[in-house]
Amino acid sequence: MLQAIFTGFFGLAAIWFAVVVFRTSSMVRSALALLFSQAAIGGMFLAMQTEFLGVLQIMMMATEMAIMAIFMVMYMMDPGGLGGMDMTHQKRASQVAGALGALAALAVAFLTGWGPIAGEVRPAEQVYGLGIEIMERSMLIFETAGVTILTAMIAATAIAIKRRGSK
Amino acid sequence: MTTLTVALVVGAILFGIGLYGVLSQTNLVMIMMGVEVMLGGAMVNLVAFWRFLHPEAYAGQMFVLIVMTVMALEMAVGFGVGTGRFRAKGSVEMEEAQDLKG
Numbered sequence: 001m002l003q004a005i006f007t008g009f010f011g012l013a014a015i016w017f018a019v020v021v022f023r024t025s026s027m028v029r030s031a032l033a034l035l036f037s038q039a040a041i042g043g044m045f046l047a048m049q050t051e052f053l054g055v056l057q058i059m060m061m062a063t064e065m066a067i068m069a070i071f072m073v074m075y076m077m078d079p080g081g082l083g084g085m086d087m088t089h090q091k092r093a094s095q096v097a098g099a100l101g102a103l104a105a106l107a108v109a110f111l112t113g114w115g116p117i118a119g120e121v122r123p124a125e126q127v128y129g130l131g132i133e134i135m136e137r138s139m140l141i142f143e144t145a146g147v148t149i150l151t152a153m154i155a156a157t158a159i160a161i162k163r164r165g166s167k
Numbered sequence: 168m169t170t171l172t173v174a175l176v177v178g179a180i181l182f183g184i185g186l187y188g189v190l191s192q193t194n195l196v197m198i199m200m201g202v203e204v205m206l207g208g209a210m211v212n213l214v215a216f217w218r219f220l221h222p223e224a225y226a227g228q229m230f231v232l233i234v235m236t237v238m239a240l241e242m243a244v245g246f247g248v249g250t251g252r253f254r255a256k257g258s259v260e261m262e263e264a265q266d267l268k269g
Contacts, residue, residue: 003170004168004169004170004173007170007173007174007177008173008177011173011174011176011177011211012177014177014181014207014211015177015180015181015184018181018184018185018204018207019184021188021200021204022184022187022188022191022192022197022200022201027196030197030200031200034200034203034204037181037204037207038203038207041181041207041210041211044174044177044211044214045214048170048174048214048215048218048219049218050214050217050218050228052228053214053228053231053232056232056235057210057235060235060238060239064238064239064242067242067246068196068199068200068242071196071246071249072196074253075194075195075196075249075253075259076194076196087192087193087194087197087260088191088192088193089191089193089262090190090191091191093190094186094187094190094191095187095191097186097187097190098183098184098185098186098187098188098190099183099187101182101183101186102179102180102182102183102184102186103183105175105178105179105182105183105208106175106176106179106180108179109172109175109176109178109179110172114171114219114220115220117169117171117219117220118218118219118220118221118222121218121222126228129225130225130228130229132225133225133226133228133229134229134232137226138226138229141229141233142229142232145232145233145236148236148240149236149239149240149243152240152243152244153243155244155247156243156244156246156247156248157247158247159244159247159248159250159251160246160247160250160251160254162254163254
């Protein structure tokens with residue numbers, strides 16, 4: 001019961017801050033709202049006894065959103081939101097698509113028979129199990145993810161770098 | 168309502184909000200934020216499935232790690248493209264990027 005309450009509390013926080021991301025006109029507030037939303041998702045992971053992923057999520061998102069806030073201030077035409085610019089289009093169609101997407105996912109959540117709910121999971125057992133999974137069965141996937149990150153870093157730098165001879 | 172249902176409901180709503188953001192925003196950075204919210208919803212579902220249905224199968228947690236990697240990659244490549252676009256055109260507004268159409 002307590003687990004459901006905490007999961008629901010962090011879930012509500014995640015939803016609230018996700019709404020704020022697209023409601024506020026200040027870009028810095030928007031980035032911070034996304035940071036809080038993702039941190040609340042990390043809180044949900046912790047409430048669901050997924051300690052390793054919860055801590056990882058909070059740490060990763062804190063740095064990722066801090067970087068995002070810097071880029072937003074750099075690239076937005078009105079980062080403070082003082083000009084009251086509208087940066088949306090096809091609003092009605094987007095609202096309908098978002099509502100339909102959420103409704104479809106909710107229908108699956110409520111109409112599917114998920115089977116018996118599993119019991120307790122011990123944290124120490126969990127870290128050990130994940131370590132074994134990464135180093136044995138999923139090693140190739142894990143290594144591929146690492147190489148893909150390196151490739152993306154090189155590609156992103158190559159795209160962003162100033163061309164020779166450009167102003 | 169079980170914790171699994173609570174998590175699935177939160178995941179579904181986050182997915183819907185993210186989808187709205189992706190489709191409605193005109194700025195590249197805001198579109199990327201929408202994708203992040205959608206991926207956040209997907210991660211909540213994956214963790215809930217792992218924890219409440221198959222805690223013995225750690226591939227579920229591994230899947231979440233892969234989604235986190237995708238989030239980081241999306242940010243890196245997105246900002247790379249954004250920087251390139253900003254250098255070339257002075258804006259990352261997607262309505263002004265019709266010239267990228269094939």
